[in-house]
Structures are given as structure tokens and as C-alpha cells.
Amino acid sequence: MTSTWDELVTTALLGTERRTVPVRREPGQEAAAALLDAAAVRTVQRRAALVPVTAPARPGAAPRDERPALPAAARRRLAMLLADRAGPGGGGRRGSAPDLTELLPQWLAAANGHGYRAPAALLPALLEAARARSDLRPAALALGGPRALWLARLNPQWKYALRGNAAPAVTAMSGDGGGERAWQEGLFAERVAFLGALRRRDPAAARELLTSTWAKERAEDRLMFLDSLREGLSGADEPFLEQALSDRSSNVRATAAELLSALPGSALAARMAERARACVALDRTAGGGPRIVVEAPPECDSGMQRDGVVAKPPAGRGERSWWLSQLVEAAPLAIWFERFGVSSAAEAVALPVADGWQPDLHAAWCRAAVRQGDAQWSRALLGPAATPPAPEGSSWLDPAKLLSALPPAERAEWVAEFIATHGLSEAFRLLGVCAVPWAEPLGRAVVDALDSARDAGGYPWSFSGVMGLAERCLDPAQADRLAVLTATPGEPTAAADYWTEAFQRLIGTLHLRATMRAELTPTA
DSSP, X not given: OXXXXXXXXXXXXXXXXXXXXXXXXXXXXXXHHHHHHHHHXXXXXXXXXXXXXXXXXXXXXXOOOXXXXXXXXXXXXXXXXXXXTTSOOSSSOOOSSOOGGGTHHHHHHHHHHTTOBOOGGGHHHHHHHHHHOGGGHHHHHHHHHHHHHHHHTTOGGGGGGGSTTTSOSOSOOSTTSHHHHHHHHSOHHHHHHHHHHHHHHOHHHHHHHHHHHGGGSOHHHHHHHHHGGGTTOXXXXXXXXXXXXTOSOHHHHHHHHHHHHTSTTSHHHHHHHHXXXXXXXXXXXXXXXXXXXXXXXXXXXXXXXXXXXXXXXXXXXXXXXXXXXXXXXHSOTTHHHHHHTOSSHHHHHHSOBGGGOHHHHHHHHHHHHHHHTOHHHHHHHHOOSSSOOOOTTOOOXXXXXXXXXXXXXXXXXXXXXXXXXXXXXXXXXXXXTSOSSOXXXXXXXXXXXXXXXXXXXXXXXXXXXXXXXXXXXXXXXXXGGGXXXXXXOSSOOHHHHHHHHHHHHHHHHHHHHHHHHHHHXXXX
């Protein structure tokens, strides 16, 4: 008589007097003893990363992983981080101890940066941690390597590792044909992983491989494979993407159009530019100086739809403004210099727009700047950090996305100035797009703003999100100079005690991050 772990737990919770023990008992054995014996056996099976089955075939040998092993101190650190992941989480007072669960993603990224492999004994715990937290999966599976995928096949609870884009590029890239076999015969996750790895190494070879099987792929698979072309996108991809504009799947067509519009020299971009020019012009005859005038397209013809324009607008949006926004978003931004007779994006953005079309036009320019990675237009649309443009009841401006198109150093400077002027209340999303560790001016601005919030009588839990980001993103080298923040200004209060604990935790976490980084450094 076999039993599952859940059955054993249920019996233990209800008690053996109220529920029959779901295991065979030895003669004279008490029910409670039989239950505990069965639980002990199941515990060993669970820790061994196997679920009980009936006479399974012996699995093949685990593949070799030739990457270097973790240093001993880093191995102990990983074991500690994995053991702590089930510890007490948010809600309630955190105290001054660092939150190890929030440091695990950073540790995994650093370990993968060094090219280490996970210790075999910790693979079950690593897979279990990634099962509970989807954000850990790519990095955890990259560290686990081919042995993690081998092990995941033996436990249905880890099937997440074998599907979607969770699996990293762990397929061997050697010349033994293993990668090609994975593409032709592997699971979907293995195929995505191999295509992504090949795209990073040889973009042309990845595109040719995808072309060879494109007609036979399912629509949902074609969409995922097509998305892999974002990395290393170039004009050489245009013929393939042009063919994808005629795909049977609307999602595939839309993705192909988006990728083509990110190539300002593509034929699609030229077609969109011609359509956008027909809708937007500069009127120099009106009194009060030049202004932009807009005539939205009267219809969404078949050519527009083939090029990715969605005919049906979302609820509450007019058709013509919807079509106009998509045309302008997909047109190369450089066309507006000649169209308006200006020499910079700042001049174009400063032009008045007639008849209330500014929110729609600027919103489309914002999306175009992000899609095309145009720092000049992003900078102009953002405006000065101290006095950024106000949306005035519309949602056309998304500073976080525009910031992503700026160089990392400029991005950090803009956010630092924004925080110095406006505080932290609107800065959380902006901080999320800044490079880690934060540049010194940005780190200083965040710490100064937290210190000012404390002096103003604010409650630390109101800034818990920013404080958590600071723990993970501040440069550990700044830890020592933050010690002064742990002093309690004025009379002790409950809020002051919370602030002291929060700053102590911040400093302790920075010291711990520095230690973790040193532990991962290879020894000579």
C-alpha cells in the first residue's frame, strides 16, 4: 500500500485516531509509529529529488558540466541563501538583519558572470527555489546547466525548466552536432535556448536555422522564435521579416512589423514614413508662428494592416487617432527634421501642435524613441529632470521607458536630479531602469532623500520599496560612509527606531554584498 506525501501530511494533521493510516503496518506496530516511518521514507525520497514511482527505468547518466566549480566560500553562501529562502518574508517588522531572499538573484547573476557551475548536491534546492520564484528561473537554470535540465526531467514539479523561455542556453555549442540535434529533436525549451545562444554567437546562422524549419512550426512557436531575433537585429534580417508580414498569425505579423520598424532603413519603415508624412506637416501660414497640423488617416487599408497597423482601436480610443499613432510610432524619427525644417529633436518637440493633437503625437514619438533606441529624441521628450513635462491628464509620457534609451551614466544623472528636486514618491519606477550598482551621484541622491524623509517625520515603511532597492542597488563601497545615518536624531520615537533599523539593515546588506562578491572571485 503506497501513499503520497500529501496523504501522510493530512493524516498527521487530523490524527491517527480520526483517520486511517494510509500505509501497511507491521504486526503489533502502532498507527502513529507506522505513519512516522512512512514519513521518514518519503522525506528521504523528496530530499533525493525523486518522487515515488513503481519500478522506473534507470535514468541515463547525467551529462558532464565542464565549467569550474564554485569556490568553497561561495558554495557555502549558496547553501545559506537557498536555506533562507523559506524564512519569514514581508509583513511586520524586518529588523536590522539583511534579507537574504532578495540577494539570491544578485548572487546568481554574479556567479553566472564568472561562469561557475552549481554544486550537484545543491541542484534540488536550486530547482525548488526557482519553482517557487519565476524571476529566478533563467539565472538558476543557467547556473544549474545541463545537469539541472537532466534532473528536472525526473520530477514533474520541476517541469517549468523544460518549457517556454525559462531554460537557459545550456545546450552544448561544440561541433559534435549536439546543438543541431536539440533544434531538430529537442523539447521546445531546448530549441528556444539553442536558437537564442546561436543568435548571440552567430546571428546569420540562427536566422538561417529558423528559416529552414519556419514553415513547419506552430504559430505560437513561430512567435517565440521570431522574438529571439531582437538580439543582434540588423538589416540582414529584413528579407526574412518581410516574409513574416504575410504570416497566418496576427501576432507573428505584428511582431515582424515591430522589428522592422526598429530598422530605420527597412522598406517597412520607408512605407510608414510616407504615410506619416501625409498625415503630419508644418503650417507656416497661421498667425502666431509655425505649428504642426495633423490630418489623421481616413481609413486603415490592407497595406497598412499588412505592415502591422491594428485596425480595431482599444475601448475609448478613436479609430483615426489610433491609426495615426501607429503610423508615427513606426516611422523613422529622422524624417521629422526635414519635414519640419529643424535640426534637432528638441526643436521638433518644442513646436506647438494644433487642434489638440499634441498628446497623441508626442505619445507616438515617445514609443518610437524607445523602439528605435534614439537617445536624442528621448532626451528631448523627457525634458529637464527638475521640470519635466506634465502629462496634463494624459498618459503620453512614460519617463521610465524613455530613460532606457539614454546611456547609463546620463540616465543615472537624470534620475538623481529628479530625486533631488521631487523626492522619492515618484521615483520608484525610474530607479528600476538604472544600471546596478547605482552611480555615485544617484546613490547619494537616494540616501539624501531617505535622510530628508526621516528628518521630515516620515514613516520608513512608506519608503520600504525604495529602501529595498537601495539594499540591492547601492554600491557596496559606500557602506562605511553611511554609518552616520544609524544615529537617532532628537528624542527617541517608534518611527526613529524604525529608521535606525532600516539604515542598519541597509549598511549590513551592503557589507554582505561586498563579502559575497569577494567570495565569488577566483583565487590565484
